Amino acid sequence: MPAVAPRSGDAIFASAERVNAELFTLTYGAIVRQLLTDLEEVDEVNKQLDQMGYNIGVRLIDEFLAKSNVSRCVEFKETAEVIAKVGFKMFLGVTATVTNWDAEGTTCSLVLEDNPLVDFVELPDTCQGLHYCNILSGVMKGALEMVSMKTEITWIRDMLHGDDAYELQVKLLKQVAEEYPYKDDE
Amino acid sequence: MIGVGKIKQYSNVLEKPLSRGKQEVSLSAFAFLFSELVQYNQTQVDNIAELERRLEDAGYAVGARVLELLCHREKGNRRETRLLGILSFVHSTVWKVLFGKVADSLEKGTEHEDEYMISEKELLVNKFISIPKDMGTFNCGAFVAGIVRGVLDSAGFPAVVTAHFVPVEGQLRPRTTILIKFAEEVLKREARLG
Numbered sequence: 001m002p003a004v005a006p007r008s009g010d011a012i013f014a015s016a017e018r019v020n021a022e023l024f025t026l027t028y029g030a031i032v033r034q035l036l037t038d039l040e041e042v043d044e045v046n047k048q049l050d051q052m053g054y055n056i057g058v059r060l061i062d063e064f065l066a067k068s069n070v071s072r073c074v075e076f077k078e079t080a081e082v083i084a085k086v087g088f089k090m091f092l093g094v095t096a097t098v099t100n101w102d103a104e105g106t107t108c109s110l111v112l113e114d115n116p117l118v119d120f121v122e123l124p125d126t127c128q129g130l131h132y133c134n135i136l137s138g139v140m141k142g143a144l145e146m147v148s149m150k151t152e153i154t155w156i157r158d159m160l161h162g163d164d165a166y167e168l169q170v171k172l173l174k175q176v177a178e179e180y181p182y183k184d185d186e
Numbered sequence: 187m188i189g190v191g192k193i194k195q196y197s198n199v200l201e202k203p204l205s206r207g208k209q210e211v212s213l214s215a216f217a218f219l220f221s222e223l224v225q226y227n228q229t230q231v232d233n234i235a236e237l238e239r240r241l242e243d244a245g246y247a248v249g250a251r252v253l254e255l256l257c258h259r260e261k262g263n264r265r266e267t268r269l270l271g272i273l274s275f276v277h278s279t280v281w282k283v284l285f286g287k288v289a290d291s292l293e294k295g296t297e298h299e300d301e302y303m304i305s306e307k308e309l310l311v312n313k314f315i316s317i318p319k320d321m322g323t324f325n326c327g328a329f330v331a332g333i334v335r336g337v338l339d340s341a342g343f344p345a346v347v348t349a350h351f352v353p354v355e356g357q358l359r360p361r362t363t364i365l366i367k368f369a370e371e372v373l374k375r376e377a378r379l380g
Contacts, residue, residue: 013212016212016213016214017212017213017214018210018211018212018213019210019211019212019213019216019285019286019310020207020209020210020283020284020285020286021207021209021210021211022207022209022252022255022283022284023216023248023284023285024211024215024216024219026247026248026251026252027216027219027220027223027244027248028219029247029248029251030223030244030245030247030248031219031222031223031226031244033244033247034223034226034227034240034243034244035226038230048226052222052226055222055225056218056219056222059218060214060218063214090212091211091212091214091215092211092212092215093209093210093211093212116209116211119205120251120255122198135219
């Protein structure tokens with residue numbers, strides 16, 4: 001099969017079926033509120049959101065690979081760009097910027113200025129420890145794990161906590177080598 | 187995490203301009219999220235009625251906010267006070283904003299005065315859902331029923347709202363009907379208003 005050129009995030013987003021972002025935002029808000037009522041502890045909510053994101057990421061990667069024609073990334077730098085420009089765009093309709101690389105090229109930051117999860121949201125004083133968008137980091141972790149990359153993701157900046165953007169630090173912990181021979185689909 | 191010399195600016199959500207609501211996300215993003223909502227709630231319950239109730243609660247929270255938002259944006263801060271007015275608001279305005287289209291039909295129940303039905307051939311939340319046999323009558327539409335109840339209740343029209351599958355002849359998948367049963371006081375008030 002001849003190689004197919006990867007598609008741009010914009011093109012995929014434009015051709016995908018879409019829904020109103022407010023339905024998405026409010027539904028997510030309902031989830032967070034339910035978790036806060038059920039679990040009571042903000043830390044537990046963070047954990048649960050991360051877990052839900054992970055579950056999504058594990059499944060979302062299939063759709064991502066199928067629709068984007070992105071092939072294996074040669075290095076982590078490429079991976080980060082693909083997440084920021086294609087991944088975020090095709091699902092959420094926004095793009096992120098990749099910055100703050102460390103010398104080894106294993107840690108970087110994804111900066112989001114637009115974030116469809118947080119419209120209409122204001123954190124009350126009792127929820128200051130809440131990473132409202134923790135589901136996003138879970139999604140990335142889950143999706144990357146499916147392509148053999150173990151990562152650790154931390155929130156550096158959060159507009160709901162008064163910062164000027166959303167910043168996610170992604171650290172590549174380990175690249176799990178795939179074993180030869182690769183099994184092709186029969 | 188407090189940066190040195192960084193001035194924290196807590197912006198008040200009410201001071202932000204109201205968006206026009208034209209932003210979109212991919213349907214898959216919503217479907218993934220909604221499926222997590224259902225799966226999480228499944229872990230919290232031990233029967234189907236309870237699961238539907240929890241989904242309805244989640245929807246209710248959405249509905250209450252949708253009413254507020256749309257009254258500000260679409261109706262110049264006015265809300266409907268009459269029964270048919272609020273029903274057509276749900277059927278057209280709310281549906282159009284949330285699901286991108288007007289609901290397929292709005293009907294009055296033939297047997298009971300206080301019952302109305304909104305039907306949809308393919309309800310967005312049921313799109314990627316298949317119900318296992320052992321879960322019988324479970325309907326993810328409970329979430330949408332909750333949204334409808336949230337809108338109605340917040341507008342001063344308390345009602346019991348439930349979602350049901352109704353098989354349609356010649357079609358593989360049943361349609362979803364949202365059954366609205368208004369509280370007695372609503373009908374009394376409506377009669378008084380004439």
